[in-house]
Amino acid sequence: DNEVQIGHAIFDLLQKLETSNVPTTKLSLTGLDRGDLNKMVSDALGLYPRICKSLSDMVFQKTKGNPFFVLEFIQSLQSRDLLQYDSCQKRWLWNEDAIWAEEITDNVLHLLSSKLNQLPNEVRLLLKVMACFGTSTNESVIG
16 A cells, blocks of 8 residues: 555656666555554553553554554644643543544645645745755755
């Protein structure tokens, strides 16, 4: 399964690399199973696995165990106060009904795109310009 649809630029790049005889390696990655996801959520929230199992089950249902998507989804729950730290109880609490009701995209790229669209216009413009420089650039370019 690909998270990127056919027709995306990455497929064109892979085809060009193949026709140019550039060696590539294809990796197929699977999602986390329920047990590993529960351990990950447990570690992240500092709770015993049995305590956060209901949250982990919901996260698994919504993300299909995709590790990147899991982290993004949990961060989005926290940023929208569906997952909150209660200082009186000294632990994380979550709103199960609201989380179950969440409409979640099946596409990680859509989730990231939504996050980028929430940034101020100036920041998005800067990111677009910086993307032209590749993976790194000199600080003087933006200063």
